[in-house]
Amino acid sequence: MTPQTPQPNPEAGAAVKAADRAHVFHSWSAQELIDPLAVAGAEGSYFWDYDGRRYLDFTSGLVYTNVGYQHPKVVAAIQEQAARMTTFAPAFAVEARSEAARLIAERTPGDLDKIFFTNGGADANEHAVRMARLHTGRPKVLSAYRSYHGGTQQAINLTGDPRRWASDTASQGVVHFWAPFLYRSRFYAETEEQECARALEHLETTIAFEGPSTIAAILLETIPGTAGIMVPPAGYLAGVRELCDKYGIVLILDEVMAGFGRTGKWFAADLYDVVPDLMTFAKGVNSGYVPLGGVAISGAIAETFGKRAYPGGLTYSGHPLACAAAVATINAMEEEGIVENAARLGETVLGPGLRELAERHPSVGDVRGVGMFWAVELVRDRETREPLVPYNAAGEANAPMAAFAAAAKEGGLWPFVNMNRTHVVPPCTVSEAELKEGLAVLDAALSVADQHV
Numbered sequence: 213m214t215p216q217t218p219q220p221n222p223e224a225g226a227a228v229k230a231a232d233r234a235h236v237f238h239s240w241s242a243q244e245l246i247d248p249l250a251v252a253g254a255e256g257s258y259f260w261d262y263d264g265r266r267y268l269d270f271t272s273g274l275v276y277t278n279v280g281y282q283h284p285k286v287v288a289a290i291q292e293q294a295a296r297m298t299t300f301a302p303a304f305a306v307e308a309r310s311e312a313a314r315l316i317a318e319r320t321p322g323d324l325d326k327i328f329f330t331n332g333g334a335d336a337n338e339h340a341v342r343m344a345r346l347h348t349g350r351p352k353v354l355s356a357y358r359s360y361h362g363g364t365q366q367a368i369n370l371t372g373d374p375r376r377w378a379s380d381t382a383s384q385g386v387v388h389f390w391a392p393f394l395y396r397s398r399f400y401a402e403t404e405e406q407e408c409a410r411a412l413e414h415l416e417t418t419i420a421f422e423g424p425s426t427i428a429a430i431l432l433e434t435i436p437g438t439a440g441i442m443v444p445p446a447g448y449l450a451g452v453r454e455l456c457d458k459y460g461i462v463l464i465l466d467e468v469m470a471g472f473g474r475t476g477k478w479f480a481a482d483l484y485d486v487v488p489d490l491m492t493f494a495k496g497v498n499s500g501y502v503p504l505g506g507v508a509i510s511g512a513i514a515e516t517f518g519k520r521a522y523p524g525g526l527t528y529s530g531h532p533l534a535c536a537a538a539v540a541t542i543n544a545m546e547e548e549g550i551v552e553n554a555a556r557l558g559e560t561v562l563g564p565g566l567r568e569l570a571e572r573h574p575s576v577g578d579v580r581g582v583g584m585f586w587a588v589e590l591v592r593d594r595e596t597r598e599p600l601v602p603y604n605a606a607g608e609a610n611a612p613m614a615a616f617a618a619a620a621k622e623g624g625l626w627p628f629v630n631m632n633r634t635h636v637v638p639p640c641t642v643s644e645a646e647l648k649e650g651l652a653v654l655d656a657a658l659s660v661a662d663q664h665v
């Protein structure tokens with residue numbers, strides 16, 4: 213797609229910014245320490261500000277615009293749905309909702325054939341956990357440290373990163389465990405095989421000490437995203453599946469970030485041939501054009517609620533506008549080979565390009581990922597793996613990650629900076645030329661990070 217030419221309009225930008233600073237209370241932020249960019253427009257892999265500065269978006273928003281910005285087929289589908297039937301309550305059968313459920317169910321692995329729609333990822337996880345507890349009659353859920361499952365009360369408690377501390381009410385029946393991550397191994401492992409075996413042993417010990425008959429579910433991001441895009445070793449998820457079967461525990465895979473083409477497959481679970489009992493999704497299902505998430509439910513769990521009511525729901529569940537956007541997104545992905553594009557360019561351009569940067573830049577400690585789902589981990593010292601100091605929200609001029617981010621933006625690339633990592637997560641529609649353009653900017657920005665090694 214040829215990007216539109218941004219038309220500068222600094223006065224309009226200043227007004228947008230002033231109203232934002234006066235009245236918008238931003239997520240995860242100290243309100244007085246942030247300086248949000250006023251965005252004027254977006255198309256494909258780019259967005260631009262009111263000064264006419266264009267950025268190549270290596271963040272896909274919050275890793276959700278899998279078909280890029282303003283995909284014409286998705287925009288048209290939303291417009292058509294709005295003209296025909298903007299909204300209708302969830303208790304009715306509505307064409308856009310039925311069609312979205314059918315298209316999703318046809319792509320999810322195994323017998324995950326029933327779709328419960330939510331408004332996003334956090335509520336999808338909340339409902340998946342509730343379904344698992346009601347299905348098993350057990351109270352606890354095991355989830356991993358270094359995970360993110362959403363910002364609502366149960367979902368933030370399920371999350372295994374420090375953001376949950378502020379709202380952690382003794383984790384409400386949640387027990388955390390360590391999932392595999394060889395680069396910073398908890399298990400003193402030297403190989404992926406060792407890491408995998410020890411992580412599975414640790415999980416089984418955790419199950420034993422918690423008591424299998426008290427555990428409803430194990431919830432895992434198939435590939436943990438926010439916490440660092442940690443691609444699990446071959447065999448780990450199959451091993452978790454076996455443990456779940458052995459102890460009658462429901463396996464919930466969170467594919468909110470990894471799903472819908474991000475990894476070069478429809479779902480990351482397809483990379484490992486693992487079928488969960490429940491699978492949550494959001495983001496890429498309709499590229500976030502209208503909020504939508506959901507839980508894909510196996511036959512056995514759906515049966516639990518065959519004659520017994522499922523005690524849960526949301527006013528906007530399966531909103532027709534969101535579902536019409538999902539139908540158009542999935543169809544566009546299929547028609548335009550977008551999932552294949554993510555797989556092919558991940559393997560031939562982005563992965564090799566990032567690894568080549570790692571060879572030349574001493575600040576790069578690790579590069580890992582698949583498809584359009586990559587993390588570059590920046591370190592002070594490759595030997596000790598000491599992280600470059602975390603990104604400082606106060607934006608201290610000499611904080612290395614802030615300097616890295618500023619250099620990238622200066623070069624026309626919007627990076628996803630999280631702690632000592634930059635996640636490289638362009639839209640799945642990105643072109644080879646755009647990836648090369650972005651890699652060149654990252655090259656220059658990493659030279660800035662190198663100065664702190």
Ligand code: PLP
Nearest residue numbers: 332333334360361362468469494
């Ligand atoms: N699960 C995962 C893996 C996520 O990455 C996210 C959001 O980043 C969520 C759940 C929460 O989704 P939402 O912000 O739509 O509630």
